[in-house]
Amino acid sequence: MNIKLIEIEDPIERHKRGAIEVAITTTSGEKRWCFFFTPEGMSACGDWIEGTKVRFHYGASHMILVSEISESIIKAALRDIDKQGKIELCTTPYV
Template sequence: MDLKFVTCTYIGVYGHALTKGKVYQAVAEEDDRFRVIGNHGKRVWIDKYYFANGEVEVPILSSWKFDDPLDDFDLIEVTVTFSNGMKRWCLITTPERLVNHFKQLHLDPPGFNIQHLIIVRTMNNEDIGQTLKHLDEQGDIEKATLFLE
């Protein structure tokens, strides 16, 4: 096999072996998987779905910030910024804040579907940061946020 490089696009269950955005040398290849030397120094077969061919830029979550004061709303707007400068946004709330939102007397309509709503245990920066990082590493951050121009 010729020297082949692949870039990890998400880590899935391979957090012990992969880093999103890192370039790995494929030491072997089959139809549906690559054999790479993981972060732990061992050779491991991993489905091709986790990689892009070649050395490519993979946007990685670099920061996030609240766009609303925490005391003013039950659903808080958050902007997330990626390593390539791209910005996306989402709504973040807790189970308690969501219940409080539905206690409003004049809520119209009385229900909603928001795909860019992330529910966290607390509004603590660590909980939110850890949740956003997990979504990014799993390749779900784009499904959980909307593009911000």
């Protein structure tokens, strides 16, 4: 599976409040989806661990965590994942 097109669906500045949604189109025409988080965005949303002020996230194989974010970082991360042959594991069919 190879990436043909990467579409960032949210403003990059949103990373401070939550996730950045990204759609990809493969060379076969399949459309897939994932989302990117920064530590700052993860701390601004998610479920609370009962009795604490700590948030957590789990169970989303299509969540990609980066320490900083920009359009070029998103594209580089996805192309690296694709080069490793794992883009299908790290994305989900676009609905």
